[in-house]
Amino acid sequence: MSELVKVAVDAMGGDNAPEEIVKGAVEAVKESSKVKIYLVGIEDRIKDELKKYNYPSQQVEIVNAAEVIETAEPPVMAIRKKKDSSIVKALQLVKEGTCDAYISAGSTGATLVGGQVIVGRLNGVERPPLAPLIPTEKGAALLIDCGANVDARSSHLVQFAKMGSVYMESIMGIKNPKVAIVNIGAEEDKGNALVKETFPLLRNCPDINFIGSIEARDIPAGYADVIVCEAFVGNVILKLYEGVGGTLIKKVKAGMMTSLRSKIGALLVKPALKETLKTFDLEQYGGAPLLGLKGLVVKTHGSSKAVEIKNSVLQCITFSEQKINDKIKEKITLENE
Amino acid sequence: MSELVKVAVDAMGGDNAPEEIVKGAVEAVKESSKVKIYLVGIEDRIKDELKKYNYPSQQVEIVNAAEVIETAEPPVMAIRKKKDSSIVKALQLVKEGTCDAYISAGSTGATLVGGQVIVGRLNGVERPPLAPLIPTEKGAALLIDCGANVDARSSHLVQFAKMGSVYMESIMGIKNPKVAIVNIGAEEDKGNALVKETFPLLRNCPDINFIGSIEARDIPAGYADVIVCEAFVGNVILKLYEGVGGTLIKKVKAGMMTSLRSKIGALLVKPALKETLKTFDLEQYGGAPLLGLKGLVVKTHGSSKAVEIKNSVLQCITFSEQKINDKIKEKITLENE
Numbered sequence: 001m002s003e004l005v006k007v008a009v010d011a012m013g014g015d016n017a018p019e020e021i022v023k024g025a026v027e028a029v030k031e032s033s034k035v036k037i038y039l040v041g042i043e044d045r046i047k048d049e050l051k052k053y054n055y056p057s058q059q060v061e062i063v064n065a066a067e068v069i070e071t072a073e074p075p076v077m078a079i080r081k082k083k084d085s086s087i088v089k090a091l092q093l094v095k096e097g098t099c100d101a102y103i104s105a106g107s108t109g110a111t112l113v114g115g116q117v118i119v120g121r122l123n124g125v126e127r128p129p130l131a132p133l134i135p136t137e138k139g140a141a142l143l144i145d146c147g148a149n150v151d152a153r154s155s156h157l158v159q160f161a162k163m164g165s166v167y168m169e170s171i172m173g174i175k176n177p178k179v180a181i182v183n184i185g186a187e188e189d190k191g192n193a194l195v196k197e198t199f200p201l202l203r204n205c206p207d208i209n210f211i212g213s214i215e216a217r218d219i220p221a222g223y224a225d226v227i228v229c230e231a232f233v234g235n236v237i238l239k240l241y242e243g244v245g246g247t248l249i250k251k252v253k254a255g256m257m258t259s260l261r262s263k264i265g266a267l268l269v270k271p272a273l274k275e276t277l278k279t280f281d282l283e284q285y286g287g288a289p290l291l292g293l294k295g296l297v298v299k300t301h302g303s304s305k306a307v308e309i310k311n312s313v314l315q316c317i318t319f320s321e322q323k324i325n326d327k328i329k330e331k332i333t334l335e336n337e
Numbered sequence: 338m339s340e341l342v343k344v345a346v347d348a349m350g351g352d353n354a355p356e357e358i359v360k361g362a363v364e365a366v367k368e369s370s371k372v373k374i375y376l377v378g379i380e381d382r383i384k385d386e387l388k389k390y391n392y393p394s395q396q397v398e399i400v401n402a403a404e405v406i407e408t409a410e411p412p413v414m415a416i417r418k419k420k421d422s423s424i425v426k427a428l429q430l431v432k433e434g435t436c437d438a439y440i441s442a443g444s445t446g447a448t449l450v451g452g453q454v455i456v457g458r459l460n461g462v463e464r465p466p467l468a469p470l471i472p473t474e475k476g477a478a479l480l481i482d483c484g485a486n487v488d489a490r491s492s493h494l495v496q497f498a499k500m501g502s503v504y505m506e507s508i509m510g511i512k513n514p515k516v517a518i519v520n521i522g523a524e525e526d527k528g529n530a531l532v533k534e535t536f537p538l539l540r541n542c543p544d545i546n547f548i549g550s551i552e553a554r555d556i557p558a559g560y561a562d563v564i565v566c567e568a569f570v571g572n573v574i575l576k577l578y579e580g581v582g583g584t585l586i587k588k589v590k591a592g593m594m595t596s597l598r599s600k601i602g603a604l605l606v607k608p609a610l611k612e613t614l615k616t617f618d619l620e621q622y623g624g625a626p627l628l629g630l631k632g633l634v635v636k637t638h639g640s641s642k643a644v645e646i647k648n649s650v651l652q653c654i655t656f657s658e659q660k661i662n663d664k665i666k667e668k669i670t671l672e673n674e
Contacts, residue, residue: 137584147521150529184484184572189411192487192569217576220584232529233573235521239554240574244581247474247557248617252589255613256606265605269592272599276592280585 004036004059005320007313008090008099011041011049012068013106014304018042021105022049024309029059031310034317038063038099040090065089068106071302075109079117087111091118094295101296101316103287105304112148115290115297122325124332125292127156129231130299131164132288133172134241135280138222142168142177146234148290154198157181157228158205162331163291164226165208170322171315172225176209180224182233183213194230202228207331249277286311289319292328296320341373341396342657344650345427345436348378348386349405350443351641355379358442359386361646366396368647371654375400375436377427402426405443408639412446416454424448428455431632438633438653440624442641449485452627452634459662461669462629464493466568467636468501469625470509471578472617475559479505479514483571485627491535494518494565495542499668500628501563502545507659508652509562513546517561519570520550531567539565544668586614623648626656629665633657 009025011018018041025037036059039046043064050060067085069078082088087106091114093099102119104111112130121128129145144164149156161179168177181202183191188199190213202210214224216237229237256266278284286308287300296319300308346362348355355378362374373396376383380401387397404422406415419425424443428451430436439456441448449467458465466482481501486493498516505514518539520528525536527550539547551561553574566574593603615621623645624637633656637645 137587150521182573184487184569184576195569215576216573217580217583219577220580232521232532233570236519236553236570236573237577239521239552240556240577241581243554243557244578245585246554248582248585250474251613251617252610255610258609258613262606262609265602265607268602269599269606270602272595273589273592276588276595277585280588 005034005101005317006036006038006099007101007103007316008038008040008063008093009309009313010086010090010102010104010106011039011046012065012086013104014300014302016303016305017105018045018049020304020306021309022046023053024304024306025060025313026050026053026055027306027310028313030055032314032317033059035059035313036061037313038090038093040065040093041086042066063089063093069110071107073107073110075107075113078107078110079114087114088118091115091297094119094297099295100320101298103298103300103309103312103316105300105302105309108147108299111297111299112290115293119293119295119297122292122294122329122332124329126159127152128290128292129160129163130288130290131167132238133285134219134238135285136220136222140172140285141219141222141225141227143227143229143234143238144291145229145231146238146288147231150231152194152230154194154201157194157198157230158201159292159332161202161205161208161210161226161228163328164228166324166327166331167289167291168225170324170327171318174225177225178211178223179208179226179228180211180214182216182227182229182237184215186213186215188213245280286315294325296324342371342438342654343373343375343436344438344440344653345375345377345400345430346646346650347423347427347439347441347443348376348383349402349423350441351637351639353640353642354442355382355386357641357643358646359383360390361641361643362397362650363387363390363392364643364647365650367392369651369654370396372396372650373398374650375427375430377402377430378405378423379403400426400430406447408444410444410447412444412450415444415447416451424451425455428452428634431456431634436632437657438635440635440637440646440649440653442637442639442646445484445636448634448636449627452630456630456632456634459629459631459666459669461666463496464489465627465629466497466500467625467627468504469575470622471556471575472622473557473559477509477622478556478559478562478564480564480566480571480575481628482566482568483575483625484568487568489567491531491538494531494535494567495538496629496669498539498542498545498547498563498565500665501565503661503664503668504626504628505562507661507664508655511562514562515548515560516545516563516565517548517551519553519564519566519574521552523550523552525550582617623652631662633661
């Protein structure tokens with residue numbers, strides 16, 4: 001049993017908890033014999049859900065936690081006060097070494113704060129970035145940081161670039177991933193003070209494949225694999241992706257319903273269209289890791305269904321097998337030239 | 338003749354100059370008798386284009402300018418050195434009072450720099466923001482600032498909110514336009530240092546309808562009429578709008594071409610879809626004004642066709658008739674409570 005990857009899953013977090021969370025955990029252990037899942041939350045409710053399934057029960061353990069941190073609660077206070085919450089208890093399993101990884105669809109703020117305060121940073125990591133995968137025409141790119149550290153400094157961004165490179169190479173299998181910094185023009189003299197300060201530092205980084213600036217327009221086209229930016233900009237990018245995507249799909253659907261002719265056409269294109277658009281769905285990529293902590297902390301969408309939880313668990317296995325944290329430590333301690 | 342609105346048009350700027358620029362100018366004077374257009378650029382080339390059309394010739398005048406500023410040129414240097422360029426000469430027509438407004442599809446940088454240096458700011462205006470209209474589900478919203486002033490201060494953002502409100506009310510006819518600040522969460526305590534500092538200033542502004550924070554996700558849904566942000570974030574929003582939109586439309590088209598069944602369907606939905614998507618096209622809204630200058634300076638897309646130039650000219654007429662600059666001066670000098 002000792003070589004199993006152990007994952008603490010917040011069974012109470014997200015819009016579809018505990019039903020979809022427990023279902024996703026069950027699907028994960030059915031798919032992989034390499035993982036043991038600790039379902040953290042209100043014991044009776046988790047048991048009720050688990051009863052619905054047949055699964056290798058030695059791979060699932062329940063850890064009771066009586067409290068739940070709600071999304072709207074101020075995160076610092078919630079982490080401090082709700083010691084018996086599923087988020088705090090699940091993070092503690094990682095801290096004490098019982099688990100290798102943590103997954104939650106619950107409060108982003110509480111996961112960010114708790115990840116830093118309870119699990120703690122790897123030696124040398126200044127700020128842990130939240131790094132979701134976003135869809136592009138060429139596959140997926142890592143957006144780093146998308147919301148963990150507003151008002152970051154240039155040295156933080158350099159670390160983001162390094163950690164992001166390790167992630168894309170080891171988890172996504174992209175050899176020598178292209179790193180770009182979000183900018184408002186392609187030239188080196190463009191940008192705000194932070195970007196101008198960070199650009200030469202990235203260019204002089206010996207151990208990343210820095211390709212320069214990327215304009216937001218070129219992100220969906222897939223020009224880069226690791227998209228470096230500070231958290232405010234990253235959050236705007238992530239959310240506008242959702243917003244513009246949602247509105248356009250709504251427009252396309254409405255456009256197809258405007259005449260009898262187009263309604264008939266809609267029936268014919270629907271299956272093919274659905275398949276194509278699935279490749280541009282943010283949620284298919286599973287959770288976003290908070291990189292640079294002593295253990296893996298993963299935040300999935302609040303609306304997570306079983307499939308996202310399952311995929312996130314499988315991601316944790318790869319993360320652990322690939323020894324990402326050892327690679328991050330090694331890269332972070334490498335000084336810039 | 339004295340009550341005509343006079344517009345200096347850079348005939349040499351943009352990907353389709355001078356053909357589409359001259360065509361747009363001709364269409365504008367054919368549509369409105371209230372305007373006189375000064376076509377600025379290489380005289381012979383403008384004459385060759387004008388020959389193609391019948392139009393009220395007393396409403397069009399050519400101003401010769403031998404040089405052209407290219408998009409790739411560093412703007413400050415270009416404005417300083419190319420005194421005989423179409424951009425510099427057209428801006429000078431506004432400065433000296435011959436023209437009320439300026440339109441260019443050429444170098445954005447040169448227009449921004451030249452607008453400030455040659456035309457100059459209105460008294461009291463700290464920074465002139467570039468403010469394009471962007472499509473939303475409910476019509477259009479003004480994105481202010483989308484690229485003129487990186488690393489802006491909170492006092493600048495307050496002025497952007499005021500100028501944007503005047504514009505949306507007077508030009509777009511939106512009574513009491515809703516103003517929101519781009520943020521990474523809905524609560525007042527969210528955000529980076531700039532947003533946290535600006536939020537209470539906007540809330541205490543007596544003469545705008547401030548509704549609080551807007552997350553990027555909600556911009557395309559049309560939650561606000563005036564979207565306030567600093568230029569780096571605004572530029573990312575504008576360009577990601579284009580990028581995600583372009584990629585998704587490409588995906589939709591590709592999805593429709595995957596099978597015979599869907600190809601037939603595509604033929605049937607195409608006309609209706611085209612009509613619907615037109616309402617979500619950035620370019621339909623014409624040029625973006627650089628607000629707060631002594632005269633109206635408008636930047637249109639580099640890819641502008643005649644229709645965008647024509648619409649921009651018509652916009653200049655409304656701008657002048659509505660005495661936008663008087664209203665801006667009045668609002669800017671009103672102190673916050």
